[in-house]
């Protein structure tokens with residue numbers, strides 16, 4: 001999208017290195033000993049429930065907040081105290097991005113581009129990319145919430161930064177706007193840029209991210225590729241059987257079925273042995289109309305976050321993952337056990 005491609009990295013250093021970072025607000029521990037690395041060119045998603053510490057952690061990486069302890073390196077530099085050398089190399093969209101509200105959309109973005117010494121031609125291409133081309137002459141204070149969000153994203157991208165931080169960039173967007181932004185983000189990754197973003201949309205994280213990290217109560221519980229997490233946690237598949245074929249008790253008694261619920265017009269059979277259950281269903285009901293749903297990142301996320309918030313299971317997860325720090329895939333087998 002941008003005319004400026006990121007300078008190829010010849011150092012082999014990760015884009016971001018976070019080591020044992022801690023941050024409290026009063027007696028509330030928002031980030032609790034987090035360590036992680038984001039590789040150059042990687043699309044990294046930070047996931048977690050409300051209040052888990054995602055924004056605080058991202059703002060520490062961006063140099064907008066000071067960690068209480070631990071260290072952070074961004075593109076080989078410390079982002080704190082405010083490091084002006086990093087500003088042209090980073091794009092930042094926060095949940096409270098500031099705007100020049102009396103300017104038009106185009107004037108606003110031109111001002112932002114000028115602050116970074118960016119090419120003014122990038123203003124038009126960036127507005128088009130985020131779907132604001134038709135609103136260039138509208139005043140910022142007349143924009144809807146979703147349109148402002150697009151402008152905040154445009155403001156983070158207009159100077160062609162090599163590392164982009166986006167905090168819930170699709171939160172206020174409609175379905176079409178979300179899908180459009182996915183295209184923009186994929187384009188940025190294809191240009192070799194590194195993206196660190198937070199989201200509550202698990203389908204989006206699964207579709208876009210090379211790796212995700214899940215934060216719960218300030219602690220990084222796991223970090224891995226979405227597909228690896230789905231495999232490692234052995235989340236259940238679902239078989240949807242039209243109602244009236246078999247009853248709940250019969251379904252629950254089938255070998256390999258872990259649970260049965262009724263949803264809409266279907267019995268939903270949870271299983272980690274799809275083939276066995278299909279083989280058992282076939283002689284009873286036939287397989288016509290039976291649908292199979294594979295486990296998703298959302299299933300794994302719900303399993304991990306509920307384990308962490310239920311004390312007895314949290315103890316198991318802490319033991320299984322060996323450490324609550326950057327576990328990556330190394331402990332996958334233990335997690336499964």
Ligand SMILES: Nc1ncnc2c1ncn2[C@@H]1O[C@H](COP(=O)(O)OP(=O)(O)OP(=O)(O)O)[C@@H](O)[C@H]1O
Nearest residue numbers: 025028029030048049050051052053054055056057
């Ligand atoms: N400026 C602040 N002053 C005091 N407490 C804060 C401040 N910012 C965040 N917190 C608290 O720190 C914790 C982590 O907040 P943070 O915004 O980082 O979480 P989050 O994961 O980004 O949440 P969300 O998904 O709701 O945006 C929360 O308990 C929040 O109430």
